[in-house]
Amino acid sequence: MITVALAAALRDAGLRWHPTTGDRFVIDKPGVDDDVYTVSEMTVERHDYPSGTVLGFNGTTEWALDSVDAAESLWLPREDQLRDLLGPAFVSLTKSGSDFVVTAVVGGTSQEFGAPGAADAYGGALHAYIRSALD
Known part of the structure; x- marks a missing residue:
C-alpha cells in the first residue's frame, strides 16, 4: 500500500478518484488519517448525488460515521x-x-x-x- 504522503502528492498533481468497490482510502483530516477504509457494498458504500459522491458507512466497525464526502477522503491506489x-x-x-x-x-x-x-x-x-x- 502506498504512503498517505505519496497518495496526497498524486492527488495534488491531478490524479482523480472515482470510488469503486475494493478501493482503499483514508479520511483526509488530522487525527483520523491513520485508519484505512475499503469501499465495499457491505461496509462502505458509494452514493452518487447531484451534489457529489458520498461514502456511506453501514457496518458496525464504523458506527460513529454515517458518511463522508469523497472530497474529504484520500485514495490509496493499489x-x-x-x-x-x-x-x-x-x-x-x-x-x-x-x-x-x-x-x-x-x-x-x-x-x-x-x-x-x-x-x-x-x-x-x-x-x-x-x-x-x-x-
Whole structure:
C-alpha cells in the first residue's frame, strides 16, 4: 500500500478518484488519517448525488460515521491500479537490493523510480508521469 504522503502528492498533481468497490482510502483530516477504509457494498458504500459522491458507512466497525464526502477522503491506489494508470509508459518492475524499481517512459525518456515497496515505486513513477504531462 502506498504512503498517505505519496497518495496526497498524486492527488495534488491531478490524479482523480472515482470510488469503486475494493478501493482503499483514508479520511483526509488530522487525527483520523491513520485508519484505512475499503469501499465495499457491505461496509462502505458509494452514493452518487447531484451534489457529489458520498461514502456511506453501514457496518458496525464504523458506527460513529454515517458518511463522508469523497472530497474529504484520500485514495490509496493499489499496485495494480497504479500500474494500469501508467499505461504504456510502464516498462518494467525489478528488484534491486531491498528496493523495487519501476522503469517508465516519462517526458520521452526512460527513468527509474525506486522504493522499498512496489506500490510506492509505481506511485513515484506515476507522480513523475502526471507532472510531466502538465509541463
